Amino acid sequence: MQVNGERFLKDLHALRQFGASGVGKGVVRPAYSGADIAAREWLAGQMDAAGLEPRFDTVGNLFGLAPGRSLLMGSHSDSQPEGGWLDGALGVVMALEIARATQEAGGPAVSVANFQDEEGRFGVTTGSAIWSGQLPLDKADRLTDSAGVTFADARSAMAHLAGEPIDPARFTGFVECHIEQGPWLHEAGQAIGVVTDIVGIRDMTITLEGEQNHAGTTPMHRRRDAFQVLSAFNTALNDRLRNVVTPQSVWTIGHVDLHPGAHSIVPGRVTFSMQWRDGDTGRLKRMEDVIRQTATEVAAERGMALSFSGMLGLEPVAMDRGLRAALGAAAQDLVPGRWREMQSGALHDATNVAALMPAAMMFVPSIGGISHAFAEDTDEADLLTGLEVMARALPDLCKAH
Numbered sequence: 001m002q003v004n005g006e007r008f009l010k011d012l013h014a015l016r017q018f019g020a021s022g023v024g025k026g027v028v029r030p031a032y033s034g035a036d037i038a039a040r041e042w043l044a045g046q047m048d049a050a051g052l053e054p055r056f057d058t059v060g061n062l063f064g065l066a067p068g069r070s071l072l073m074g075s076h077s078d079s080q081p082e083g084g085w086l087d088g089a090l091g092v093v094m095a096l097e098i099a100r101a102t103q104e105a106g107g108p109a110v111s112v113a114n115f116q117d118e119e120g121r122f123g124v125t126t127g128s129a130i131w132s133g134q135l136p137l138d139k140a141d142r143l144t145d146s147a148g149v150t151f152a153d154a155r156s157a158m159a160h161l162a163g164e165p166i167d168p169a170r171f172t173g174f175v176e177c178h179i180e181q182g183p184w185l186h187e188a189g190q191a192i193g194v195v196t197d198i199v200g201i202r203d204m205t206i207t208l209e210g211e212q213n214h215a216g217t218t219p220m221h222r223r224r225d226a227f228q229v230l231s232a233f234n235t236a237l238n239d240r241l242r243n244v245v246t247p248q249s250v251w252t253i254g255h256v257d258l259h260p261g262a263h264s265i266v267p268g269r270v271t272f273s274m275q276w277r278d279g280d281t282g283r284l285k286r287m288e289d290v291i292r293q294t295a296t297e298v299a300a301e302r303g304m305a306l307s308f309s310g311m312l313g314l315e316p317v318a319m320d321r322g323l324r325a326a327l328g329a330a331a332q333d334l335v336p337g338r339w340r341e342m343q344s345g346a347l348h349d350a351t352n353v354a355a356l357m358p359a360a361m362m363f364v365p366s367i368g369g370i371s372h373a374f375a376e377d378t379d380e381a382d383l384l385t386g387l388e389v390m391a392r393a394l395p396d397l398c399k400a401h
């Protein structure tokens with residue numbers, strides 16, 4: 001089987017035009033935006049031209065189906081509000097090229113997946129979480145984005161494309177290529193990472209409510225200032241989490257909505273995101289306990305009302321040994337000494353798909369470890385190496401199950 005590197009890069013650059021940010025190779029293609037839907041329709045056309053049957057499911061996950069039972073490969077084509085050209089897109093376009101090349105060579109059947117809202121405008125890897133049965137559709141429909149739009153409303157923008165659910169039983173396994181989004185491969189001058197496991201994640205929203213008042217006339221000792229309490233919470237949390245975490249554990253307050261957000265008003269309410277990740281389920285729970293307890297104590301000390309949203313999360317997931325071995329053997333053949341096995345600190349659709357079938361992931365380097373930013377990039381030589389390694393692994397990936 002002969003993959004066509006030129007055709008693969010041309011498709012990647014064509015996909016980049018949907019939602020091109022105008023800054024470097026950046027894209028703005030959040031789930032269900034006009035650019036996202038247009039990109040999915042274009043990809044459906046490419047699948048059709050490659051002899052695959054393009055099918056959208058209920059929520060806009062796009063599949064390019066090979067006939068009969070097949071290996072499934074892919075990722076997602078939605079982006080963060082400010083994203084790069086390769087996050088997700090690489091895995092979808094690589095799957096397309098592999099599916100096309102194997103069909104041309106009369107090789108084993110490969111289908112393509114392009115999951116919706118991997119970047120979590122609404123939840124956490126929403127499209128694949130629904131497909132894998134881990135997030136019920138009625139629950140998903142009630143999720144809202146940070147502007148208050150519901151998932152149900154957002155997905156109605158794709159209603160004209162939506163079809164029946166795709167039966168996972170038609171696939172023998174799932175393989176996702178993705179950029180690393182971290183610094184390790186690039187810093188080590190390595191070309192390929194074979195993922196051993198994907199960390200688990202917990203995500204919720206916390207609200208603290210005090211008293212909104214005049215910023216000039218309210219004495220400091222009388223204030224119940226939501227920002228000051230958030231600040232105290234964050235300091236206490238960093239201190240206390242140190243006792244339960246490892247160097248791989250991470251936690252982030254990434255979105256803060258301070259009400260009403262004016263220079264001359266003591267803010268009365270703050271709603272903020274609280275997210276944490278770790279490779280161990282027990283440690284995720286211990287971190288949760290510390291977060292809840294710290295918030296409760298800080299709120300009580302300062303006379304604030306406290307509420308927690310429901311919690312979204314995904315468990316840590318190990319990648320399939322047979323598929324991993326196939327990727328490792330191909331990397332050893334093509335780039336000996338320039339590949340490694342590694343954990344994924346970023347979440348991926350493979351986490352969800354692993355609940356349905358054997359799943360594995362392969363990383364290529366991210367220049368400077370930058371992602372979720374317009375500056376995200378990978379050397380084209382590394383993109384092509386990734387394609388070659390995947391093509392070399394394909395017969396074993398198809399045989400593994």
Ligand SMILES: [Zn+2]
Pocket residue numbers: 076087088118178
């Ligand atoms: Zn991604």
